[in-house]
Amino acid sequence: MFAHRSAIAFAPASVGNVGIGFDILGHALSGAGDRVHVRLIDAPEVRISAIHGADRELPLDAASNTAGAALIALRDSLGCAEGFEIEIHKGIPFGSGMGGSAASAVAALVAANGLLRQPLPLAELYPMALSGEAVASGSRHGDNVAPMLLGGLVLAVGERAPIKLPVQAELYCAHAHPHCVVETRAARAALKGAYELGEFVQQSGHLALFLTGVARGERELIAAGLNDVLVEPRRAPLIPGFAGVKQAALEAGALGASISGAGPSVFAWCWGKASAERVGRAMVEAFAVADLKADLLVGPVETPGAKLLSVAH
């Protein structure tokens, strides 16, 4: 079953939700990601030997760790006698809204898959990646793991095979990560409570415009649709300076801007790299007004997904 004993894989960060696609849309984000080293072991178990570069303590118990849980799911699926030992190099800050927990799961899966004599197409790792992600988020949603597996913008609805939505090469993302933390659970708690049908109608109209704009490559429709009226207003209070950062992005020419994943990072979609760099600087400056340092990433929305970096005997 296995051709190699050791493999290293990388999974990029991601922008979950993309504002108007709560729990169903996400895109890969270049410039950051997790790297995971997986070794075949003769014991029938999954264990985590080390986590490097984490900015806070992450669970070493495999079943409680997203990478560990993903490989437990993979072992169950393969029905193999061997086990895996995992070494994680975190490149995505905790609680940043960049899909850090998902990236460890996806990188671990892609590395373990690389050990196989006949590796699976990466899309087939999706159910196991959902199992990994669920350990951190409490639910099976694929808006982070799906774009990490497929690259670019991806529609991930429930357990269905995720669908890649190709976008124009000119679409860039400017992504500002402020040095503060919003815990996923707190961000979810902000969404508790009742919603009105009118909010849904407005948001679904925006989602429909966005998807139609993406499908047709019409940036005016994308801009009209990239306007989250449902989740953003409830989560924005958790992010210091959010209103100013969003306004700065729009004034600098962004097509739209909203919260990346559960926040506190803010993303903006832009037309062209130069525009995205200008927008990104404006966002970082606006975070500075709120006394927050922020790290900037700028890259095309059509960013490659996870990849196997090396295999060894």
Next chain:
Amino acid sequence: MFAHRSAIAFAPASVGNVGIGFDILGHALSGAGDRVHVRLIDAPEVRISAIHGADRELPLDAASNTAGAALIALRDSLGCAEGFEIEIHKGIPFGSGMGGSAASAVAALVAANGLLRQPLPLAELYPMALSGEAVASGSRHGDNVAPMLLGGLVLAVGERAPIKLPVQAELYCAHAHPHCVVETRAARAALKGAYELGEFVQQSGHLALFLTGVARGERELIAAGLNDVLVEPRRAPLIPGFAGVKQAALEAGALGASISGAGPSVFAWCWGKASAERVGRAMVEAFAVADLKADLLVGPVETPGAKLLSVAH
């Protein structure tokens, strides 16, 4: 400004909402519609001379009638000295969920537009059609008037220019109108109350699959998406026999089925005419089990919109 003194136009029925696109999606429905005769008058007003074929009393006061209100909006927009006299021939039953109030407004606008020396493109009549529709429904939503103006399947978000979404010629609609009435206001009342975020996530996932399926011409995605989990469960109790009718449609091979507009009509999307006819018969038989006679319409989703039938001096 005017080249003719009299014109007759037809507007087809429509399937509002299309299940998963509440207030934002609709498509034209062939085989039924309203016909409106508009005459130029020298008085600066809009009046309704007669309404034929109505199965209940409709307002003859122009401002309270959807056709009248639409032409009042058109007069305001044109700034013309002349007025219009309207004669309406209803071909769409009241409270059927087939867009009857919208069709009168659209047919009146298309007829009045035909009187102009330089008629507007039909899409430019959209804001006036919204004003007409609002008289009956209490809000400006274009899921009926937009497909009546443009034909086929249309995305209508707020006041934005509606967007035609071309669909494959093989997509047919089977539409069963049972002989009972659901008043639009009662149907709206069923939607009052609180919604949960989880309902929204599921419905927006379905909407995204549906739109992606339509854009790509992938019927499996359309079928996966055409599943209203938000509005249908709340309105279904207003429609005798609904569950059985929907089940009959799906068992007969429909891609999906739901409530047409505010009901009580039920529509099903099918692949090919023969399938739609089979599905339609199954729906009519299922309504019969609930002691309801039902009228069946079968036609392509890509059905032409309103048209000018004749003009005269």
